[in-house]
Amino acid sequence: MELLQLRYFIKLAQRQHLTQTAEELMISASSLSATIRKLEKELNVELFERKGRNIRLSASGKIFYKYISQAQALFDTAVTEAQRSRQSQTLLIFVENTHIWAGAFLDFKNKFTNIQLNITPLVDFGQLIEPFDFYLGNVYNVTDNKFKYHILFKPEKYYVLMSSGHRLAKRESVSLNDLKDETFFSITRRLTHVNISI
Numbered sequence: 001m002e003l004l005q006l007r008y009f010i011k012l013a014q015r016q017h018l019t020q021t022a023e024e025l026m027i028s029a030s031s032l033s034a035t036i037r038k039l040e041k042e043l044n045v046e047l048f049e050r051k052g053r054n055i056r057l058s059a060s061g062k063i064f065y066k067y068i069s070q071a072q073a074l075f076d077t078a079v080t081e082a083q084r085s086r087q088s089q090t091l092l093i094f095v096e097n098t099h100i101w102a103g104a105f106l107d108f109k110n111k112f113t114n115i116q117l118n119i120t121p122l123v124d125f126g127q128l129i130e131p132f133d134f135y136l137g138n139v140y141n142v143t144d145n146k147f148k149y150h151i152l153f154k155p156e157k158y159y160v161l162m163s164s165g166h167r168l169a170k171r172e173s174v175s176l177n178d179l180k181d182e183t184f185f186s187i188t189r190r191l192t193h194v195n196i197s198i
Helices: 003-015 018-025 029-043 059-087 098-111
Strands: 048-051 054-057 089-095 115-121 134-136 183-187 191-195
Touching (some): 003 059, 098 115
Antiparallel strands (some): 183 191
């Protein structure tokens, strides 16, 4: 028994007209008839009652159609799901700062719904687990030739914001050593209080 025979049988059972079914399947009526006869011979059951040009399902044919049409629906679902699983994939992405990339990740998820993102924060390169797809962050300490990188945007400049009355405000430049005893607030999604010691 072949899948093609079963598909032909289902079409003929639905139309119950040999010529119209053959035209829909784009085969000759004699080829369709021969395929159905072969199926009946394999099953040892008459699936259709034939009277001249008229054809209709036999009692056995109705039972066979009931179950084989369910099997075809299940088969079609299996094919669709298999194709969908092939198209769906997961990207493993390590990031230095998840806050910076949050908007880009959200846009990506909305645009590419079949791709899952596994996003893992990374403190240092020793944590990289192979194989991964991407790392997003600074590459200052990368000396391994197995990595290739592309600059996504120019390095940002870091600023220290202080009131105009602060003791360091009138200076042309400030070093980290000048700031070692100062109290800082780091502005991210929530305000964070930070003490720096060098």
